[in-house]
Amino acid sequence: xxxxxxxxxxxxxxxxxxxxxxxxxxxxxxxxxxxxxxxxxxxxxxxxxxxxxxxxxxxxxxxxxxxxxxxxxxxxxxxxxxxxxxxxxxxxxxxxxxxxxxxxxxxxxxxxxxxxxxxxxxxxxxxxxxxxxxxxxxxxxxxxxxxxxxxxxxxxxxxxxxxxxxxxxxxxxxxxxxxxxxxxxxxxxxxxxxxxxxxxxxxxxxxxxxxxxxxxxxxxxxxxxxxxxxxxxxxxxxxxxxxxxxxxxxxxxxxxxxxxxxxxxxxxxxxxxxxxxxxxxxxxx
Amino acid sequence: xxxxxxxxxxxxxxxxxxxxxxxxxxxxxxxxxxxxxxxxxxxxxxxxxxxxxxxxxxxxxxxxxxxxxxxxxxxxxxxxxxxxxxxxxxxxxxxxxxxxxxxxxxxxxxxxxxxxxxxxxxxxxxxxxxxxxxxxxxxxxxxxxxxxxxxxxxxxx
Numbered sequence: 022x023x024x025x026x027x028x029x030x031x032x033x034x035x036x037x038x039x040x041x042x043x044x045x046x047x048x049x050x051x052x053x054x055x056x057x058x059x060x061x062x063x064x065x066x067x068x069x070x071x072x073x074x075x076x077x078x079x080x081x082x083x084x085x086x087x088x089x090x091x092x093x094x095x096x097x098x099x100x101x102x103x104x105x106x107x108x109x110x111x112x113x114x115x116x117x118x119x120x121x122x123x124x125x126x127x128x129x130x131x132x133x134x135x136x137x138x139x140x141x142x143x144x145x146x147x148x149x150x151x152x153x154x155x156x157x158x159x160x161x162x163x164x165x166x167x168x169x170x171x172x173x174x175x176x177x178x179x180x181x182x183x184x185x186x187x188x189x190x191x192x193x194x195x196x197x198x199x200x201x202x203x204x205x206x207x208x209x210x211x212x213x214x215x216x217x218x219x220x221x222x223x224x225x226x227x228x229x230x231x232x233x234x235x236x237x238x239x240x241x242x243x244x245x246x247x248x249x250x251x252x253x254x255x256x257x258x259x260x261x262x263x264x265x266x267x268x269x270x271x272x273x274x275x276x277x278x279x280x281x282x283x284x285x286x287x288x289x290x291x292x293x294x295x296x297x298x299x300x301x302x303x304x305x306x
Numbered sequence: 307x308x309x310x311x312x313x314x315x316x317x318x319x320x321x322x323x324x325x326x327x328x329x330x331x332x333x334x335x336x337x338x339x340x341x342x343x344x345x346x347x348x349x350x351x352x353x354x355x356x357x358x359x360x361x362x363x364x365x366x367x368x369x370x371x372x373x374x375x376x377x378x379x380x381x382x383x384x385x386x387x388x389x390x391x392x393x394x395x396x397x398x399x400x401x402x403x404x405x406x407x408x409x410x411x412x413x414x415x416x417x418x419x420x421x422x423x424x425x426x427x428x429x430x431x432x433x434x435x436x437x438x439x440x441x442x443x444x445x446x447x448x449x450x451x452x453x454x455x456x457x458x459x460x461x462x463x
Contacts, residue, residue: 023360023393030364030386037368037379042429047378054372061324061373069330138328140374142336143438175375182375189432210435 052153055177062138062148062180069137128242129282130164131155135275136180145188145208147171149278152181157280160240164279168246168269169193169234173280181280185272186247187212195247196235197226203235206248206266212273215248217264222255224262232266242283315463316358319346319456320366324373337437340445342452343370344418347385348411349456351392352400363389377429384421388414404450412446 041047133149140146151157153176161173163183171185186193189210195217196203202225206215220226230250236243248266256263323342331339347366350358367382374381392399392414399410419442423434 023390026360027386027390030360031383034364034379034383034386038377038383038425041378051372051378054369058324058369058373061321062328064321065325065328065330137330139330139336139339140328141376142339142441143434146375177372190430 051175052178055179059179062136065138066136130279131157131282132277133157133181133280134277140182144190145171145185145210145212145272146174147183147185148180149183149280150180151280152177152179154178157181162234162241162245162281162283164245164281165270165275165277167271168248169241170270170272170275170278172240183278185212186215186268186270187272193241193247194235194237195232197250198231198233198246200225202226203237206232209265213267215266215268217250217266218261220262220264221260222257222262226250226253226262226264228253231269242281313357315459316350316354318463319350319459322346324370327370328373338440338444340441340448341415341418343381344385344388344415345411345445345449345452346456347389348392348414349452351389352396353456353460355393355396358389359393360386360390377425380422380425383425384418387421388418391417404453407453408446408449411449412442415442415445 037047131151133151136148136150138148140148157173157176159173159175163170163172169186171183171191173181174184175182184191185208186206187208187210189208191208193206194203195206204217204220206217209216228250232247232250234241234243234245234247246269248268250264250266252263252265254263320343323346326342327339329339343366347358347363351363363385364382367385368378370381371378399407402410419439423438426434
């Protein structure tokens with residue numbers, strides 16, 4: 022009795038594992054089960070929510086006023102910068118038109134909040150509170166205000182799993198902002214470090230160099246900051262140099278992230294469409 | 307034992323265990339955070355093997371797979387195998403003193419983490435660090451606490 026049950030269950034498990042690994046046919050089943058476990062995730066997130074609620078509602082009037090003023094000033098500065106950006110963007114499109122080069126522009130973003138859960142200790146996965154109900158899908162880039170955070174690896178109905186760029190199984194194509202040198206940055210398993218294992222000892226790279234996404238690979242749009250090189254040491258007896266970089270995104274402190282839809286079709290060269298920015302409705306916190 | 311008496315504490319403790327499994331702990335504690343769901347399943351398989359067995363462990367495993375973002379079937383397979391051994395041996399294990407049960411639980415967890423290690427590396431995950439194995443030890447150390455707490459819940463509930 023017990024033996025046959027085990028046998029049935031083993032066969033079922035192996036069938037599920039293989040199907041889930043090779044195809045995405047089990048997505049409906051996973052979505053259905055996700056509804057069952059969603060309350061557990063909310064339960065774990067509850068203390069954090071309560072803390073934040075009290076933190077914001079107990080703030081003094083004076084503190085709020087100060088914060089409001091700094092934010093307004095920040096907004097003004099950002100607006101001025103954006104004015105310049107629009108002009109630069111036009112110029113860039115014109116110059117690229119001269120080179121007969123297509124240009125991808127116009128990205129849609131959605132703000133998602135982190136659920137404070139730790140899925141497995143040996144992987145850098147985070148969970149955010151927007152899922153396929155908001156048409157989030159796998160392989161979307163995720164950013165924060167300072168740089169690239171990671172990519173969506175699985176979208177469930179109410180939440181999605183995001184792999185951080187520091188996960189040991191994550192690789193992101195980057196280029197050095199100073200000279201356009203392209204390479205790949207691989208996660209180290211530590212929150213504050215990326216490895217660049219594929220550059221030769223004579224590569225033109227130095228501490229302080231900003232690494233931006235190169236746009237190769239098709240997941241991350243071009244030009245977002247990823248990391249800053251902080252260590253470059255030559256390994257005389259090995260083919261590649263030892264290079265470490267620190268992610269610019271505050272990976273261990275983020276509360277909110279931006280999920281990006283980059284339009285896969287390049288816009289026409291002369292088209293003057295403004296960059297679409299979709300602000301999420303519930304960013305009132 | 308009546309049919310109605312088992313499910314409620316069973317479900318309640320498992321929900322708590324799932325919550326503890328994904329609790330956002332500081333890095334050092336997160337490394338030793340054991341598989342609470344498996345510990346609770348081991349307890350219920352020892353205490354009420356006629357209600358809880360291989361099949362329910364499998365279902366719980368599927369839920370944990372979704373909860374922790376694993377391939378569907380990974381934890382299901384592991385929980386089912388471990389609970390099979392527990393149900394098989396429950397008559398003997400139940401009479402062991404608690405420290406000796408901890409040793410048994412240690413081997414259960416070791417089996418579970420070996421299977422996890424195997425399944426994760428089959429998926430092409432890069433080498434897992436030694437931290438991966440700490441929950442095996444911490445889980446065995448936490449067993450007396452889990453055992454006493456769940457026994458209180460079972461008798462009261």
